[in-house]
Amino acid sequence: MDLNQVIYLGNQITEQSGHGYEIIFAVVMIIGVLLLCFGLSNDIWVLFLTGVLLVIVPISLLAVFGDIFQTYQLNEYHKSVAQWKREVVNPYIESLPKEKKEIVFLKIETELSTELKDNRWYTYSSEVQQTPLTVSFKDKGITTLTNWYDASMELTNERKPYIEYQKVPEDLGHGMDKGFYNVRIYLPESYTFTEIK
Template sequence: MTAEQVIKLGKEIKKPDLGWFSQFTGETWLTIGICLTLSVLLFIWAANCIIGDGEKRFIVGVILLIVAGFTFFGAGLSSVSKENEIYDQRISNWKERYAKPYIESLPKEKKEIVYIKIDAELSHETEGSYIWGNGYTYSKEVKMTPLTISFKGNGLETETNWYSTNMELTNEQKPYLEYQYLNQNLGYDINKGRYNKEIYLPESYEFTDIK
């Protein structure tokens, strides 16, 4: 699948138009009817105990309008909430089925690291979830390390972020950064940039520079 196909599928996602009462079942309407009836009877009884007939009819009428207004308003909010829930789920499915596999199919690039420092002051990201903004697409248990690194990219590039680190190299090998590069925006906050970044370090590497 190409990036253009992934983008096209993303653009086809539409927010559903459920209508104000489409999510209400027969049981829901029965519950609302019972509650409204009991409320009206309660207010009529209270009005009979306190005020005269003319004032009573007026107040009961106002109460009915208020109750009806709140019912319709609540139905509207419920419908909007359900529409947003369905829309968000469709976007999540698109990321899982199309965007994520496309990014993870991209070739891996390797860049030599010339400087590395632990940045303990970096705010923590949630581990084990989709961290699109942090450059990760996989959902698995990952040990992340807050680092500032400089590497040979377009000239010398420096960035600070949370990285997956692997200490698997021999003493003769230099540290390097490996990632998959997305060269265009796919939509829904999946933007051009480096994804699935992993840092490889020699087994004997020691962090001597810590912020």
């Protein structure tokens, strides 16, 4: 599957609005109330009180059932987006070539908020504890990223640290932005976090 197909399938998922059904329901209820009122009595007060009750009750029901219907639609929308991400986006990202670039700077960000930690940047569930890092690497100049990343200390001491990732060239929609996915940082076994120069 190519990039355009992924975007096209994502664009097919839209957030539905239930307001059309609510308007039709309200119009039918008002017509029903008017017909019922005129058929019940000729007394103006009975007609007025019946009309008020028959308007308030349907509007209350409309509000309750409209909210339930909208919540259902919103849940369906989120399920569809999750399914699209799982069945379309993740396989697309995993099919992208893995790029490896030499790291030129690496620093632990002890003050980095956990709110920045966002697993959407990984198409797999990580068994590795993620580390808050700022990493700079060679990629058409120097690129710097700061987030929580998988870091693996499995290189021999003779090898230079590098970053591996898959790059999405365009926004896919539904929060799947262009950028770096499945970022993994490889470090020598005896690496200590200082600036790499």
